[in-house]
Amino acid sequence: MGINTERDIEANMQIGPTDAGMVRIFIEGDGIEIPMDFDPEEAEEIAEEIRAAASRARNMATK
Numbered sequence: 001m002g003i004n005t006e007r008d009i010e011a012n013m014q015i016g017p018t019d020a021g022m023v024r025i026f027i028e029g030d031g032i033e034i035p036m037d038f039d040p041e042e043a044e045e046i047a048e049e050i051r052a053a054a055s056r057a058r059n060m061a062t063k
Contacts, residue, residue, distance in 0.1 A: 011029030018024050023043035027034040038046065 009029060011027055014024075014026045014028075016024060016026075018037060020037075021040070022037040023040060025036045025038070027036075
């Protein structure tokens with residue numbers, strides 16, 4: 001399984017701050033809950049990676 005392997009799985013994702021000052025990405029689907037906590041600096045790095053991936057995907061779609 002890799003990043004290009006499509007799956008027919010539905011999931012919900014929530015992103016928000018926790019009471020402990022962390023940023024949580026919470027994924028829920030098919031009876032599974034995955035909470036992932038990051039400090040604010042890590043969350044900003046992840047956001048930058050998502051923006052960069054979106055930009056690359058946009059460029060691939062126009063080729």
